[in-house]
Amino acid sequence: MRNKTESALEEMMVKLLELYARRESANGFRFSEDTQWQTEMESSFLYEDTPDQEKATIHVKRDMESHRPMDRLICGDVGYGKTEVAVRAAFKAVQDGKQVAVLAPTTILVEQHRHTFAERLADYPVKVGALSRFRSSKEQKEILLGLASGQVDIVVGTHRLLSKDVDFSDLGLLIIDEEQRFGVSHKERLKGLRASIDILSLSATPIPRTLHLSLSGIRDLSLIQTPPRDRVSIMTSVVGGLIN
Template identity: 65%
Template structure:
């Protein structure tokens, strides 16, 4: 359900000429999301890439270059996506899976992106603070049942 929503949002952003970053807390989840996105968009002119520790330094640099040149439409990665040296040509959407599993430093970087890009946060189990923010209308909340 939530991955389907993320893929549809990513597709709409790419069709609007924007790049999409999918931020996940673990390398294994990055690989799973990468495979799902790559499979889904295999028949479309959408370039999907992944940044994780499973990639060599050379592969990582090539992926970063493609992102900066606008040749990558969707990139899936761990906290590496939030580092200062990671640059996009035209980032329009940040999808965060399991935001509560990121630390303070990563959340501060995410907060700095909020003014520039749309952010979609996915979670299977909303933590009380997030739920409270939604109930107080500070944050939007959609439920897939």
């Protein structure tokens, strides 16, 4: 059993290293410098950027404007502003005609992100869709057609985004939220579809493998350690009860 496990781990690491090697040598899409719309959208944020949040935004946009495909992890506690950085990156990608996929582990998070992205980009010609079990068959079909035709710019979804019937017209950016909640095969499958797309991962609790890749230089890392002003502490409650 031990030999079998070691063999499986070795095979997985070889595949991962091959993928990251291909990404390192690949010529990715060089996104344009910030437009006036980009500046306006970022300035419309209701809160003042924290120093770390501002730094993370700069790092992400610098990566996107590089010829090398981005593979960056943003690590920060809940409520520290990771999603806002992701929204800015998504808007930057859409302005260059690229599509954005946002992968979230639960249907609740999918709906939260869809609302946030749609609300932040409501003043611009950006279509945001969602794929999850909360959507009817008709709605899912419309989103799939929109992704294939390029009419849907940003799609937020669970692992449903990894299904074979999901076809993008021109995917340019993949955002993975709470990636420790996904299996390695899930994440690497979508990355493997387009080895040259930009990858932005968000996490409050990255798995050891992800953190190791970041600390070893295989992936880039941005830490958001400064809380927003007047941030209320997160409260966690455990509620018990009888289920009928």
